[in-house]
Each structure stands twice: as C-alpha cells, then as structure tokens.
Amino acid sequence: AQKITQTQPGMFVQEKEAVTLDCTYDTSDQSYGLFWYKQPSSGEMIFLIYQGSYDEQNATEGRYSLNFQKARKSANLVISASQLGDSAMYFCAMRVAGGTSYGKLTFGQGTILTVHP
Amino acid sequence: DTGVSQDPRHKITKRGQNVTFRCDPISEHNRLYWYRQTLGQGPEFLTYFQNEAQLEKSRLLSDRFSAERPKGSFSTLEIQRTEQGDSAMYLCASSPGRGRRDSNTEAFFGQGTRLTVV
Numbered sequence: 001a002q003k004i005t006q007t008q009p010g011m012f013v014q015e016k017e018a019v020t021l022d023c024t025y026d027t028s029d030q031s032y033g034l035f036w037y038k039q040p041s042s043g044e045m046i047f048l049i050y051q052g053s054y055d056e057q058n059a060t061e062g063r064y065s066l067n068f069q070k071a072r073k074s075a076n077l078v079i080s081a082s083q084l085g086d087s088a089m090y091f092c093a094m095r096v097a098g099g100t101s102y103g104k105l106t107f108g109q110g111t112i113l114t115v116h117p
Numbered sequence: 118d119t120g121v122s123q124d125p126r127h128k129i130t131k132r133g134q135n136v137t138f139r140c141d142p143i144s145e146h147n148r149l150y151w152y153r154q155t156l157g158q159g160p161e162f163l164t165y166f167q168n169e170a171q172l173e174k175s176r177l178l179s180d181r182f183s184a185e186r187p188k189g190s191f192s193t194l195e196i197q198r199t200e201q202g203d204s205a206m207y208l209c210a211s212s213p214g215r216g217r218r219d220s221n222t223e224a225f226f227g228q229g230t231r232l233t234v235v
Contacts, residue, residue: 004159035223043206045160045226091159095224102173103212104150105224107159 002027002094004108012114013082020067021077021111023092031097034075035105036066039089048090051075082115089113121227123209129233130199137195138230142211149192150224151184153177154206163207166192199234206231 003026013019025034036048051059051066059066067076079086089112093105122141130136142149147168152160163182165173168189178184181199186192196203210224 037226042228043231044228045208045210047223047225050223093159102165102167103148103224104162104165104173105152105160105210106162109157109159 002029002032002096002106004092004094004106006092006108006111008111009109010112010114012116013079015084015115015117016081018078018080019082019113021079021090021092021113023075023077023108025073025075025092025094027094027096029096033095033097034066034068035093035095036064036075036077037091037093037107038086039091039110041088045091049077079113084115084117087113087115121209121211121225123207123227123230125230126228127231127233129235132201132234133198135195135197136199136232137193138207138209138232140192140194140209140227141190142192142209143225146211146213146225147189148212148224149186150210150212151192151194152208152210154208154229155204160208163194196232199232201234204232204234 005024032053034051038046049059049061049064051068058068063080065078089110091110092108124139149166151163154160162175163178164184166186181197184194206229208229209227212224
C-alpha cells in the first residue's frame with residue numbers, strides 16, 4: 001500500500017518570497033511517480049509538476065520545482081516568487097506503475113497555502 | 118476538447134433520494150477514475166474504468182454506489198438512498214494510459230460535483 005504524508009496543515013508566505021511544502025511518501029514499489037496538484041477554492045485539481053522515481057534530476061516547471069530526495073522518501077514542492085494567486089490547497093500524490101494499481105493516485109491530506117501581500 | 122467536464126457542479130438532495138453524476142473525460146483517454154473528497158481531506162479513490170470495463174472498486178464504494186462507463190466514453194456515478202455521510206466533492210479524472218507501467222501519466226481532473234445531503 002502507498003501512503004502520502006503532508007505534515008503542514010497550513011503555510012503562510014509573503015508575496016514574492018519562496019515557500020516549501022513538505023511531502024513524504026511510503027511505498028515498496030520501485031517504479032512510481034510523484035505529483036503535485038493545486039486546488040483553488042473553486043474545486044478543480046490543477047496539475048503542477050511530476051517526478052519519476054528513476055529521474056535523476058529534480059523536476060522544474062516554471063516557478064515550481066520538486067526537491068526529490070529518494071533515500072528520505074521526500075518530494076517537497078518549492079514555489080518561488082509567490083503570487084497572490086498561489087493561495088490554494090496543495091496536494092502531493094503518488095502513482096505506482098504496474099500490478100493492479102491501474103494508475104490510481106494516492107493523495108496526502110493537503111496543505112493550505114496563504115500568500116500575504 | 119476543453120478537458121474533463123462534470124455535471125452537475127452542485128447537487129443538494131434529501132436523505133434517501135437517489136442521485137446520478139456524469140463525467141465526460143478527455144476524448145482520447147481510455148482511463149477514467151472517480152474520487153471522493155470530504156472537507157479538509159485529500160481525494161480518495163473510488164473506482165477505475167479502462168475503456169468500458171470497471172477494473173477496480175474501492176472498499177469505500179458501498180453497495181449503494183454504482184458506476185458505469187458505457188461504450189468507454191462518458192461515465193456515470195449513481196448513489197442510491199443517499200445518507201448525510203455521502204456529502205462530499207466527487208471528482209472525475211482521466212488519463213491516456215500507455216500501458217501497465219505508466220506511472221508518469223498525469224491525471225486530468227474535472228471541476229467536481231459537490232453533493233450535499235440534507
């Protein structure tokens with residue numbers, strides 16, 4: 001079974017500052033993917049960034065980067081130059097390959113990010 | 118194609134009534150997932166379709182829940198005899214699915230159907 005843990009229920013950051021959202025995971029599978037999604041108050045889940053378990057480089061997508069530390073089983077999201085529009089719930093999720101997982105995602109409990117002007 | 122769409126966006130129903138939600142995935146996606154999200158929690162997996170075949174159901178999916186995906190296109194999720202505990206956001210997601218070892222295909226989510234049972 002897979003498990004995702006997000007230990008920060010809420011985070012605050014000043015506009016234009018960087019912020020790190022923590023995520024640790026647990027799985028016995030060797031091949032897996034880690035995802036971060038953003039969920040604004042409107043409800044839709046917006047894909048932000050992906051990191052594969054065999055990727056040697058940390059993933060980056062614009063202002064988002066993923067600090068992947070495989071030995072520690074952590075996949076923290078770093079948002080640089082925070083904007084007011086970044087205020088939302090953020091979810092870390094995992095998908096394992098093969099077997100009977102069928103690509104379903106296992107989510108953490110989320111972190112509410114509030115960006116202050 | 119503008120993405121995954123779900124209908125209705127909001128549903129208020131009385132306890133004991135039946136409700137049905139619809140999900141239209143991205144047209145070329147053969148994988149379709151339903152998730153349930155209660156307030157302050159992350160989404161939890163409910164069921165999975167590969168084309169028209171329902172290949173996995175979570176233990177969260179009680180006998181009152183049924184899902185279909187006729188012809189491998191849109192999907193419906195029906196809840197019979199709704200209970201207050203069914204109040205949640207129901208999210209649908211689709212992904213292209215390039216085989217059994219594809220851990221890197223992102224899932225595209227709809228905007229969800231928020232169900233309130235009164």
